[in-house]
Amino acid sequence: MKPKLLLLAPGLCLSALPALADNLTFTHPSGATATFYGQLNSTYQRVDDGEKSYDDFVDNGNSGSRLGFWIDVPMGANTLRFNVETALGLKSTSDTSQYNHGADLDWRRTSLRKFEGVYSGNFGAVWFGQGSMATDGAAEIDNSGTGIVGYVGLADASGGYEFRNGSALSGITISDAFKDFDGDRRFRVRYDTPEFSGFKVSAAYGEEILAEDDDAKYYDVALRYSLANDVVKLDAGLGYAWKDAEETTEQVIASASMMHVPTGLNLTVSAGDQKDGGNYGYVKAGWSGDVNNYGKTALSVDYYDGSDYQIADSDSKSWGVQAVQSFDDLNMDAYMGYRKYEFADNSGADYQDLSSLLVGANWKF
Known part of the structure; x- marks a missing residue:
């Protein structure tokens, strides 16, 4: 019971101090x-693998x-910024599994999310250090406003759980069968062009320095577009x-999300393809408004x-529903999301469906 209290108590206590969010700039x-x-x-x-159910209080x-913190240093017309950000090392919904569930605290160097500097001006921006590659988030x-409880990164909700082949665990996890090929954070150098008519181009070269046994070189480029007015909000x-290692890996990704501002109706799409590694398509329809x-x-x-994940000609299908309620005075979002995962191949295996439920709250400061 103590680990559950350790996770819940900070949120309950800190949520009583929303004014703190306005007093953290010096x-x-x-x-x-x-x-x-x-x-x-x-x-x-809560995860149900078709045979058993597992209940945990963990990090989302x-x-x-x-x-984290930002330090901003004005330099004439330009700006020099430094950013340090770390996860807390709490067990995540993406880490739990049939073998590994229950809350714990295990901060590692891979918990360090960002340690970087950026110099920006009319020429664009140059980034250096641990942080987002060009395709991170692309x-x-x-x-939609519901990404905190369900988005194209399906494995984040319960990625460690294995599908059962009959009653036996198959060794194929949700994270094996559901990928979005999104970019990652590396120790990199990155350049972003200035925005031109809503468009911006980024390019980066990076290496993995926080995890062991990864000597690959990582390269990527990305194009982004944004448009916002009284009628529509569009981001794409x-x-x-590509990853330069013993076996070169290449992948293409794309996504777009549009909201009709007057009604709050929105549509999100995403697609990706990895050479010899599978492909996917994703769609989300939603509504956001004041009730x-x-x-x-x-x-x-x-x-x-x-x-084509894990096994040639395999199929990975999933559907989900999400709900988020914001509490502006508390700087908090409460949420609930349910998801069903299905996996099949041509080997004759009988994979049982998995389902997951998340109910929680996110407090920001």
Whole structure:
């Protein structure tokens, strides 16, 4: 019971201090500022693998708990910024499995999300250090307001759980069978062009320094577009990435999300293909609006269709429903999401469906 209390208590206590979010920026007489931020995102996770059900109170892998700070230093017309951000090391919904469930605390160096600097001006922006590659987020653009509990990154909700072949565990996990090929964070150098008519191009080269036994070289480029007015909010991205190792890996990803501002109706699509590694398509339809005085309410349904993961000619299908209620005075979002996962191939195996439920709250400061 103690691990559950350790996860829940910080959120309950800190949620009573929403004013804290307005008092975390400090200014030096020189004009430099330091801004601290973070979030606590604890959730109840229930997974049913067709034979057994598993219940946990863990961190929400869709948007994990974290702490960080920005330091901004004005340099004439340009700006020099530094960012440090780390996960808290809490067990995530993406890590639990039939063998590994229950809350614990295990901070590792891979928990370090960002340690970077960026110099920006009219020429664009140059990034250096641990942080996002050019294609990070290019497959996961989502304006539905429900991404915290369900989005194209399906494995984040319960990726460690294995499908059962009959009653026996198959060794094939949700993260094996459902991928979106989105970019990652690496120790990299990256350049972003200035925005031109809503378009921006990014390119990066990086290496993995936080995980062991990875000597590959990573390269990627991405094109992004944004449009916002009183009628529509549109964001889109297209990316190409390749991994230079003993076996070269190439992948193409794209996503777009559009909201009709007057009605709150929105549509999100995503697709990706990895050379010799599978492909997928994803669609989400949703609505966001005001039904109470607390904050925005967002509802959505989505569907994922993938193929050729793990086994040639395999099929990976999933559907989900999501709901998020914002509480503006508390800087908090409460959410609930249900998802069904299906996997099949031509080997004659009888894979049972998996399902997951997430119920939780995310408090930001």
